Amino acid sequence: MLEGKTILITGGTGSFGKRCCLELLRHHNLGKIIIFSRDELKQSEMAASPNFSSKKIRYFIGDVRDKDRLVRAMTDVDFVIHAAALKQVPAAEYNPHEFIKTNINGAMNVVDAAIAAKVKKVIALSTDKAVNPINLYGATKLCSDKVFTSANNYSGRDGTRFSIVRYGNVIGSRGSVVPLFIKQRENGTLTLTKPEMTRFVIMIGDGVNFALRSLNDMVGGEVFIPKLPSCSLENLAKAIAPEAKIKEIGLRPGEKLHEALLPEDESNKSIEQADRYIIHPSLPYWNYTGQKVHRGKPCPTGFSYSSETNPEQLSVEQIRELIDRYQLNTLD
Numbered sequence: 001m002l003e004g005k006t007i008l009i010t011g012g013t014g015s016f017g018k019r020c021c022l023e024l025l026r027h028h029n030l031g032k033i034i035i036f037s038r039d040e041l042k043q044s045e046m047a048a049s050p051n052f053s054s055k056k057i058r059y060f061i062g063d064v065r066d067k068d069r070l071v072r073a074m075t076d077v078d079f080v081i082h083a084a085a086l087k088q089v090p091a092a093e094y095n096p097h098e099f100i101k102t103n104i105n106g107a108m109n110v111v112d113a114a115i116a117a118k119v120k121k122v123i124a125l126s127t128d129k130a131v132n133p134i135n136l137y138g139a140t141k142l143c144s145d146k147v148f149t150s151a152n153n154y155s156g157r158d159g160t161r162f163s164i165v166r167y168g169n170v171i172g173s174r175g176s177v178v179p180l181f182i183k184q185r186e187n188g189t190l191t192l193t194k195p196e197m198t199r200f201v202i203m204i205g206d207g208v209n210f211a212l213r214s215l216n217d218m219v220g221g222e223v224f225i226p227k228l229p230s231c232s233l234e235n236l237a238k239a240i241a242p243e244a245k246i247k248e249i250g251l252r253p254g255e256k257l258h259e260a261l262l263p264e265d266e267s268n269k270s271i272e273q274a275d276r277y278i279i280h281p282s283l284p285y286w287n288y289t290g291q292k293v294h295r296g297k298p299c300p301t302g303f304s305y306s307s308e309t310n311p312e313q314l315s316v317e318q319i320r321e322l323i324d325r326y327q328l329n330t331l332d
Contacts, residue, residue: 001216008034008077010064010110011084013042015173016125018052020081020208025054028212032056036073037084038063064106070113077117079215082110082124082148085141089129092137093253103140104147111151114160123215124148126166126223128200128259128307135254145223152220152285161220165211166261168200168228168307171326177233178240178326185241191249195234198258198307201314202228203325210276219290221281225261230307231314239319262305270303271296277305 007024009017012035024033033056037043043059046052062069064084074080085103086092092099107124114122126145129138148162155161171178184190202210206226214224237246251257262270262277269280273296280290314322 002028002030002079002212004029004031005078006030006032006034006076007079007081008036008060008074009081009083010036011082013037013039013046014083015170015204016083016207016211018046019204020083020211021057022051023205023208023212025052025056030056032058034058034060034073034077036060036062036070063102064109065101067109067113070109071116074113074117074119078120080110080114080119080122081211081215082107082122085125085144087127087137089135089137089254090252092135092140096136099136099140103137104143107144107147111147111162114162115151115155119160121215121218121220122148122160122162123211123218124162124164125211126164128166128168128261129256130166131260131263134256137254149221149223149281150283152281152288153283157287161218163214163218163220164223165207165214166223166225167202167207167210168230168259168261169202170204170207171201171322173204177236178323181237181240185244188241188243189245189247190237190241191247192233192237193249193251193255194257195232195237195246195248196257197233197251198230198310198313199233200228200230200259200261200307200310201322202226203322217294219288219293221284221288222290222294223279225277225279225305227275227277227312228261228310229312229314229318230310231319235314235316236319238316239323242316258306258308260304260306262299262303264302264304267299267303268301270299272299273297 060073086099130141133139151162210226
């Protein structure tokens, strides 16, 4: 599907964007990759890295808050991966207006620009925090998800199609607790919010591959959820620094003890496949064909996919193996 095509990545200098760009360069023969982001320093650093020396890459400075700039950037673009977001939970509680401008207004701008530029497909990244949100970041991402899935209703019969990818915490991404624990290990004391806290975890490369697979498979309107392992914060700390002391600091503002990727309220419109769940849209647009295209087992009424009840819980040794993978595959 990507052969000779042009793909644009919003937030392209972030953890996901850089890994996605590398994956596209290595395994897909695209015509062009456009990195859209607002930080010229990160763009210049990325361009200077040997990993991204390809002539197929274009760097486009812009902000998803600026719809006109997005329209210009999406000219002649075939596919868009929307990864730009503000995502720090405590920062969202203190700066709600800024998160709304980027995560919600930015989503609306991406939708309008993609339709105006006649982009074929847009896949947007979501988060487990968008499920039954209790913090502002999660609330903005829930709104963003609704914006994208509903956009299919007015993009026209053969217009742009929009879908969502939703997964858990990315090991080692910016804001991840893993680099923090690795740094704190040097001092011999780790700060834990709650040892019993659980989270879904995914490697950045696996998240990228899942997003690209979903871009290929999407009809428009679906939420794609990978089956992931979970781990407790206590086991994560033991895997990184088994000899370190633990200082419990309590939950941060807006933070949950456990997270869910598929809430029980949406089980009635969800299906299970071997390695993923798919949530069909609440209000399918008139020619939605996802039920025919995506074959799977209907989820039982009341089913939820939550980190604390997830049957795949990682042991300390399994977490250590993931941390080793992360350290071996960290990009400059």
